[in-house]
Amino acid sequence: xxxxxxxxxxxxxxxxQEQTHAALLIRWLRTPxxxxxxxDCDINRFKDCTIRIxxxxxxPIGLVCWxxxxxxELDTAGLTQVPEGGADLDILIGEEHWxxxxxxxxxxxxxCALCEAAGAPxxxxxxxxxNLRAMRAYAKAGFLQGPVFDEHGYGPHxxxxxxxxxx
Ligand SMILES: CC(C)(COP(=O)(O)OP(=O)(O)OC[C@H]1O[C@@H](n2cnc3c(N)ncnc32)[C@H](O)[C@@H]1OP(=O)(O)O)[C@@H](O)C(=O)NCCC(=O)NCCS
Numbered sequence: 819x820x821x822x823x824x825x826x827x828x829x830x831x832x833x834x835q836e837q838t839h840a841a842l843l844i845r846w847l848r849t850p851x852x853x854x855x856x857x858d859c860d861i862n863r864f865k866d867c868t869i870r871i872x873x874x875x876x877x878p879i880g881l882v883c884w885x886x887x888x889x890x891e892l893d894t895a896g897l898t899q900v901p902e903g904g905a906d907l908d909i910l911i912g913e914e915h916w917x918x919x920x921x922x923x924x925x926x927x928x929x930c931a932l933c934e935a936a937g938a939p940x941x942x943x944x945x946x947x948x949n950l951r952a953m954r955a956y957a958k959a960g961f962l963q964g965p966v967f968d969e970h971g972y973g974p975h976x977x978x979x980x981x982x983x984x985x
Pocket of ligand 1: 852855911917919922944945950
């Protein structure tokens with residue numbers, strides 16, 4: 819499994835296991851720095867996603883997940899110009915002391931590599947235009963600014979896009 823990291827010996831993605839990780843994920847979803855951007859969301863939100871736990875130095879610190887973009891959801895968001903079939907990733911660093919240490923961009927790069935290996939032609943991430951920290955982290959992971967759209971009830975969001983790097 820590929821490893822990467824900054825300020826840490828190793829950062830890796832491991833499979834989500836409900837027994838081991840569900841309680842942790844519920845705690846992360848209740849922390850103020852996550853609630854601020856993820857709102858009031860529960861574990862069911864992930865039922866149609868591939869989930870990977872971000873581990874730093876062998877400890878779970880957050881989650882990256884993804885699903886394949888469909889024509890229907892893109893059109894519903896007004897993103898008619900974006901082709902379907904890309905992998906849309908979401909991320910949270912749940913352990914607050916790991917924020918701002920490069921774990922987010924590193925985990926996204928690993929997630930994109932997995933999506934590309936599974937055939938995704940491109941990867942996307944979406945965030946509120948107010949979430950400057952996320953936008954900076956996404957740019958560091960190689961995502962370029964794409965279209966702005968209205969995330970129903972959550973204000974203006976930006977989609978950022980990273981084209982496939984492997985053939
Ligand atoms: C968004 C998130 C995944 C980023 O991961 P991270 O590991 O904290 O990212 P980084 O270590 O790269 O740090 C963030 C970068 O943004 C910068 N930054 C922080 N606050 C900023 C602000 N208000 N304006 C501009 N840049 C800011 C930091 O300086 C850093 O950039 P630098 O390395 O060039 O100095 C993580 O912070 C997180 O999970 N936040 C809570 C949940 C969330 O917002 N998820 C995304 C919602 S879609």
